[in-house]
Amino acid sequence: MTAKGSIEAERRSFDRWALAPSLIVLILIGGLPALYLLATSLTPFQLVNPGSATDFSAPLRNYHLLSGDPRFINSLSVQAKLSFWGVLFQVLLGMLLALLLNFRSRFVELARTFFLIPMVLPPIVVAVIWKLIYTPDISPLYYAASLLNMTMPSLTSSVDFALIAIIIADTWEWLPFTFLMVLASLQTIPEEYSEAALVDGASRIQIFFYVTLPFIAPILVISAMFRLIDSVKAFPLIFLLTGGGPGSVTEVTNYYAYLLAFDFNEIGYSSAVTIVMLLLVVAVSFGVMWMGRRREAMA
Amino acid sequence: MSSHVGRSPGWGRHVAVAAVLFLLLSPFLWLLQMSFKSNDLILQFPPPLIFKPTLEHYRSLWNSAFSASFVNSLLSASFSTGLALLLGVPAAYALSKWTGRGKYALSFAILVTRMAPPIAFTIPFFLFYRWIGLLDTVTGLVLVYTSFNLPLVIWMMQPFFETVPPSLEEAALVDGARTRTVFLQIVVPMVAPGIAATAILCFLYAWNDFFFALILTRTYARTAPVAVVNFMNYEGWEWGKIAAGGSLVMAPVLIFSFAVRRYLVSGLTAGAVKG
Numbered sequence: 001m002t003a004k005g006s007i008e009a010e011r012r013s014f015d016r017w018a019l020a021p022s023l024i025v026l027i028l029i030g031g032l033p034a035l036y037l038l039a040t041s042l043t044p045f046q047l048v049n050p051g052s053a054t055d056f057s058a059p060l061r062n063y064h065l066l067s068g069d070p071r072f073i074n075s076l077s078v079q080a081k082l083s084f085w086g087v088l089f090q091v092l093l094g095m096l097l098a099l100l101l102n103f104r105s106r107f108v109e110l111a112r113t114f115f116l117i118p119m120v121l122p123p124i125v126v127a128v129i130w131k132l133i134y135t136p137d138i139s140p141l142y143y144a145a146s147l148l149n150m151t152m153p154s155l156t157s158s159v160d161f162a163l164i165a166i167i168i169a170d171t172w173e174w175l176p177f178t179f180l181m182v183l184a185s186l187q188t189i190p191e192e193y194s195e196a197a198l199v200d201g202a203s204r205i206q207i208f209f210y211v212t213l214p215f216i217a218p219i220l221v222i223s224a225m226f227r228l229i230d231s232v233k234a235f236p237l238i239f240l241l242t243g244g245g246p247g248s249v250t251e252v253t254n255y256y257a258y259l260l261a262f263d264f265n266e267i268g269y270s271s272a273v274t275i276v277m278l279l280l281v282v283a284v285s286f287g288v289m290w291m292g293r294r295r296e297a298m299a
Numbered sequence: 300m301s302s303h304v305g306r307s308p309g310w311g312r313h314v315a316v317a318a319v320l321f322l323l324l325s326p327f328l329w330l331l332q333m334s335f336k337s338n339d340l341i342l343q344f345p346p347p348l349i350f351k352p353t354l355e356h357y358r359s360l361w362n363s364a365f366s367a368s369f370v371n372s373l374l375s376a377s378f379s380t381g382l383a384l385l386l387g388v389p390a391a392y393a394l395s396k397w398t399g400r401g402k403y404a405l406s407f408a409i410l411v412t413r414m415a416p417p418i419a420f421t422i423p424f425f426l427f428y429r430w431i432g433l434l435d436t437v438t439g440l441v442l443v444y445t446s447f448n449l450p451l452v453i454w455m456m457q458p459f460f461e462t463v464p465p466s467l468e469e470a471a472l473v474d475g476a477r478t479r480t481v482f483l484q485i486v487v488p489m490v491a492p493g494i495a496a497t498a499i500l501c502f503l504y505a506w507n508d509f510f511f512a513l514i515l516t517r518t519y520a521r522t523a524p525v526a527v528v529n530f531m532n533y534e535g536w537e538w539g540k541i542a543a544g545g546s547l548v549m550a551p552v553l554i555f556s557f558a559v560r561r562y563l564v565s566g567l568t569a570g571a572v573k574g
Contacts, residue, residue, distance in 0.1 A: 007472050014478035015397070018389035022449060025386055029446040030412050033423035040422065100316060107313060111320050113560055117327055120556040121549050122507040124524040128545040129330045131531075138538055140329060143344045172326065229414045236509045240528065257418050261425075262514060271422055278419050285414045289407055 034278075041275045045268035052268070062272035072273060074248055075256040082167060082252060083231040089171040091224050094178025095216070099208075101179075102186045112183070119176035127240035130169040134241060156241045162250050169237050174230070178223045185219040186212070218291070225288045229281055253277050334542035341538050356543035365544060368526035372548075375437050375522065376505035379444035383501050386445075387452030388494065392482060394453065395460035409450040417510045420446060425514055435517045443515065444505040451504065452497055455562070459493030460486065496562045499555045506552060523548045 042059040045052045066072050097115070101108055118126065134156045136142045145152040155165040193211050202210070232254055238244060244251035244259065251259075253273060260270035333341055335352035360366070394405070424443055425434070433439035463486055471481045487494070512522040521529075527544040530537055 011472075011478050014482070015393040018393040018482075022386045022390035022453060025445070026408075026412075026449060029442060030408075030420075030450075033420055033427075033446075036423040036426070037419060040426070097319065100312070100319065103312065105313070108316060111316050113557065114320055114324065116556065116560060117324060117553070120503070120552055121327070122509070122524055122552055124507075124509040124527060125330075125545045125549045128527060128541060129326045132330055132333065132538070132542070133326050138333075138341055140346065143346075172323070175323075232416050235417070239509075239513075240531070254416050254418060261418070261422055267422060267426070270418075274416070274419050274422060277416055281414050281416065282411055285407070285410050289403075289410060293403075 037271050037278075038275060040268055041271035043268045045271075047265040047267060062269050063276075065269065066272060066276065071248060071251070071256060072253070075251050075253040078163065078248070078250060079232065079252040079254075081163060082170070082234065082250075083228055085167045086170045086174070086231050086234075087224050087227045089167070090174050090178045090227050091220055093171065094175050094223070095182050095220065097175065097179045098182035098186055099212075102183060115179060116176045118173050119180075121173075123173070123236040124240070126169065126173045127236040130165075130172075130237070131240055134165055157246055159246050159249055162242050162246060166234070166237055166241060166250055169241065170231070170234055173237075174227055178220075178227065181219050181223040182216055185216045189215050222288065222291055225284060225291070229284050229288070232277065232281060330542050330545055333538065334546045336539060338537075338539050356539040357547070360540060360543055360547065365523070365526050365547075368521045369523045369547065371437055371440075371516075371520050372506055372522040372524070375440035375444060375520070376502045378437070378441045379448050379505045380498050380501040382441065382445050383448035383452045384494065384498055387449050388456055388487070389482070391453045391456035392460050392486065395457045406454075409454050412447060412450045413454075421511060421514050424511075428515060434515060435520050437520050439515055440505075440512060440520060440522070443511045444508065448501040448504060451501060455497045455500065456490070456493060459490040463489050496559045499559045500562065503552055503555055 040053070041062055043053060043055050044058070044061060045055075101112060101115070121129075133139050133141055134154075136152075136154055142152055153161060155161045189212065193215075194207050197207050197211050232252070234252065235254055235258070238250055238252060238255050242250040244255050248256075254277065257270045257273040257277065260266045260273060334356055335354070336350060337353050337355065340347065340350055394402070420443065424439075428434045428439050433442075467485060468481050471485055472478065507524070508522070509524045509528075512520075512525045513528075516522065516525065523544070527541060527548055530541045530544060
């Protein structure tokens with residue numbers, strides 16, 4: 001055996017020992033729970049009825065129920081509305097903010113760091129912040145409205161405005177993310193591009209649409225997809241601001257699954273709802289991954 | 300738009316940036332100033348611009364059950380960070396040298412654990428903990444947090460290992476050193492800043508968690524984010540206390556994020572985009 005061969009053999013043995021613990025733990029705390037969730041979704045399991053946990057007599061019952069459950073269908077449409085408007089505003093405003101801050105100055109370097117604050121705050125603190133803003137007695141917003149002789153409805157308990165209130169808070173929280181992504185992309189645009197366009201007599205607006213926008217388009221799509229996936233997780237905001245209400249106006253699928261499992265004790269049915277949600281998330285993740293690889297291949 | 304056109308930005312643009320910054324941060328500042336106001340002042344409108352700050356809310360929090368929940372948050376976030384680093388750092392090193400086909404499959408698996416809605420993990424963990432008696436324990440929280448911190452470590456550490464020149468490792472190996480020794484004594488010290496940044500991100504993720512703690516704890520292991528919400532539900536509407544609690548929960552986050560701001564993007568996108 002050559003010296004090189006023995007080094008490689010030793011290396012392989014090291015790799016096995018380095019990887020094995022992580023893989024085992026990942027399977028135990030990631031893989032097994034996923035299988036457990038899938039198994040539970042095939043049972044009518046309720047916490048009050050322990051025997052039901054292993055009742056596989058009608059495995060697809062939950063999934064049949066789903067299609068005829070108006071509250072589930074409604075939750076999907078609430079989620080779609082929340083995701084669509086939230087992601088749209090985050091990408092648009094994030095892009096505008098990045099364009100505004102895309103210049104060199106010490107002040108701007110500092111400002112960039114402060115712009116990130118909403119994103120790094122614990123989500124529950126973001127929810128607390130907006131609870132303060134949306135509570136009429138103590139809110140500067142309502143005070144300002146009263147100065148202008150306007151009466152503002154209580155946003156979070158109004159059928160018309162509750163979802164908008166959530167979208168505003170969610171946009172505030174995640175705007176820094178799209179801002180950061182777009183800014184990073186803007187800073188990689190070679191200056192020659194826009195200089196050449198300027199020499200050719202292009203206006204600022206034209207430069208934006210023909211040079212800048214095509215360049216940052218892939219990152220806009222990728223950040224939108226990330227936000228789309230994460231918009232499914234907007235739990236603390238809904239939990240604290242509206243509780244899914246009024247009625248079920250702000251009840252997204254994630255929140256419905258939470259209520260089913262931990263309020264109504266319908267663990268089996270909730271698992272089925274969660275599996276459907278998980279499949280949707282996996283599909284979008286697959287898209288993100290595919291786009292990321294394509295982008296890497298192009299670069 | 301104009302920066303790469305090469306014109307130096309005027310005062311107008313600086314003022315616009317400052318105005319937008321103030322507008323965006325005002326909800327956050329509102330919470331902060333409220334935590335220093337006495338209960339009477341909180342309800343006073345127009346809000347006084349200059350007032351005598353009080354620490355009464357912070358003091359009463361310190362002497363309540365809130366301090367215990369703060370400790371729970373610290374413990375569960377620290378231990379899960381430690382566990383994730385212990386397991387994940389060697390794995391990331393092994394993977395960074397690995398060029399096999401499995402790499403993309405693994406990246407995808409890691410991305411899915413990052414993307415999965417927390418409830419997907421909560422239901423199985425809740426049932427399992429209920430059976431084994433880990434509900435409402437810090438140990439239980441540590442395990443759950445490791446489920447998302449371990450993939451994060453494996454993902455974040457790989458690019459750091461790729462920056463270590465292979466010639467350094469090879470030289471040591473040819474001299475007869477074992478891979479383990481090379482890893483511990485040459486490679487790890489070189490990626491120490493990366494480990495620090497990863498550790499902080501792990502800590503923040505665990506610290507920021509609300510959902511898992513809400514469901515998997517009741518009283519003994521309750522974490523600070525859950526405790527803040529409990530001020531709202533059970534003790535009436537003590538706005539000053541709520542604001543002070545929120546400020547305390549966000550304090551470590553703000554300090555740590557400032558330290559790792561360069562790595563925030565790669566940590567958040569964990570997978571599809573290299574930051």
